[in-house]
Amino acid sequence: MNFLEERIQKDGVVKEGxxxxxxxxxNHQMDVKLFDEMGKEFARRFEGCPINKILTIEASGIxxxxxxxxxxxxxxxxxxxxxxxxxxxxxxxxAEVESFTHKNTNHVIVSKKFLSKDDHILIIDxxxxxxxxxxxxxxxxxxxxxxxxxxxIAIEKGFxxxxxxxxxxxxxxxxxxxxxxxxxxxxxITFREQQAAHH
Amino acid sequence: MNFLEERIQKDGVVKEGxxxxxxxxxNHQMDVKLFDEMGKEFARRFEGCPINKILTIEASGIxxxxxxxxxxxxxxxxxxxxxxxxxxxxxxxxAEVESFTHKNTNHVIVSKKFLSKDDHILIIDxxxxxxxxxxxxxxxxxxxxxxxxxxxIAIEKGFxxxxxxxxxxxxxxxxxxxxxxxxxxxxxITFREQQAAHH
Numbered sequence: 161m162n163f164l165e166e167r168i169q170k171d172g173v174v175k176e177g178x179x180x181x182x183x184x185x186x187n188h189q190m191d192v193k194l195f196d197e198m199g200k201e202f203a204r205r206f207e208g209c210p211i212n213k214i215l216t217i218e219a220s221g222i223x224x225x226x227x228x229x230x231x232x233x234x235x236x237x238x239x240x241x242x243x244x245x246x247x248x249x250x251x252x253x254x255a256e257v258e259s260f261t262h263k264n265t266n267h268v269i270v271s272k273k274f275l276s277k278d279d280h281i282l283i284i285d286x287x288x289x290x291x292x293x294x295x296x297x298x299x300x301x302x303x304x305x306x307x308x309x310x311x312x313i314a315i316e317k318g319f320x321x322x323x324x325x326x327x328x329x330x331x332x333x334x335x336x337x338x339x340x341x342x343x344x345x346x347x348x349i350t351f352r353e354q355q356a357a358h359h
Numbered sequence: 360m361n362f363l364e365e366r367i368q369k370d371g372v373v374k375e376g377x378x379x380x381x382x383x384x385x386n387h388q389m390d391v392k393l394f395d396e397m398g399k400e401f402a403r404r405f406e407g408c409p410i411n412k413i414l415t416i417e418a419s420g421i422x423x424x425x426x427x428x429x430x431x432x433x434x435x436x437x438x439x440x441x442x443x444x445x446x447x448x449x450x451x452x453x454a455e456v457e458s459f460t461h462k463n464t465n466h467v468i469v470s471k472k473f474l475s476k477d478d479h480i481l482i483i484d485x486x487x488x489x490x491x492x493x494x495x496x497x498x499x500x501x502x503x504x505x506x507x508x509x510x511x512i513a514i515e516k517g518f519x520x521x522x523x524x525x526x527x528x529x530x531x532x533x534x535x536x537x538x539x540x541x542x543x544x545x546x547x548i549t550f551r552e553q554q555a556a557h558h
Contacts, residue, residue, distance in 0.1 A: 183470065183472075183473075184472065184473070185435070188438065189435050189436070189437045189470075189472075190428075190436040191435050192426075192429055192435065196429060218421075219438070219440065222417075222418060222422050223421050223425040223436060223438070224425075226389060226391050226394065226421070227425050227426060227429065229389075230392070230429075234392075236384070236388050236389055236390050237388070237389045237391060237422060238387065238389070239387065239422070241387065241418065271387055271388075273388075274383070274388040
């Protein structure tokens with residue numbers, strides 16, 4: 161097991177309905193030293209990619225993306241914002257994102273000032289399940305004409321279809337922990353085997 | 360001028376109605392190397408305070424708080440979340456926060472699991488103007504019985520009352536840049552003099 165899988169095993173809580181609670185270290189309380197390890201590992205996995213910008217989505221992607229970005233040279237973070245209203249003035253890239261947790265649809269926006277065809281983007285997010293948020297971020301990158309160099313995810317629910325779909329589309333998707341099964345009654349979490357993280 | 364004042368002077372845009380746009384480096388696109396400098400400076404200003412946790416509020420506080428937290432030993436970040444609905448089941452600390460920008464009131468929540476009377480908190484946020492967000496965060500810390508060791512702000516609008524009120528209450532409030540006046544017609548920004556940042 162790598163460092164993130166070990167932490168999920170130790171502090172993650174499996175709930176009914178394929179819910180994994182990692183709010184003690186990932187998305188409410190945030191262990192930034194763990195994020196720093198994740199940054200080192202993403203830098204290793206995306207070594208040689210000409211990444212000049214990190215793209216993420218509010219709120220829980222922002223902390224990870226910010227610490228990860230310190231491991232790339234001159235790569236600011238741009239985060240997609242949840243729109244209060246749909247802005248049709250042409251200054252924003254927009255995407256629709258369905259939320260599985262909240263059972264609703266949000267529009268997210270990125271100012272056109274901060275993404276262009278010259279950008280080589282690494283997309284970072286905390287979770288990948290059905291892939292709706294990620295599709296929105298890729299859609300925004302495509303609207304800008306930017307190149308998606310890769311996608312780095314902390315935890316992928318491998319038993320949902322998001323990861324397979326994104327890989328089928330040809331994107332370089334690296335998830336630090338891929339969960340193939342979890343059992344709320346026993347708390348058991350089964351991780352997909354992957355090459356050992358350099359830790 | 361310190362490093363943040365210089366950056367505001369260079370890349371900030373003054374708009375009518377005392378609006379300062381810093382979305383190219385602080386709160387939409389985020390220069391994490393600048394946040395790293397801010398972390399060094401906050402670590403210097405709060406040296407000797409027994410800080411074990413950083414508290415902030417979604418969304419734009421999260422990136423700064425996460426990078427700043429790397430400069431403190433074993434201090435995870437907890438961010439107050441905008442509540443979808445008011446949760447009355449007793450598992451959350453809650454506060455009301457008025458938004459000046461959006462002219463509405465949000466409830467923000469922090470899980471009781473992540474703040475307690477044993478915590479010594481540094482509150483971090485990007486902006487301080489009328490102080491509503493900060494009052495909410497202090498209120499949540501007080502509900503938990505935690506000790507607020509200090510408050511670190513990137514940009515304070517010194518011509519609004521939030522900073523004076525918080526200092527009058529006796530909190531150790533450190534703002535890296537305090538703006539005493541700005542003029543949308545000329546773009547001129549006047550900073551309050553403070554001791555030089557160790558840079």
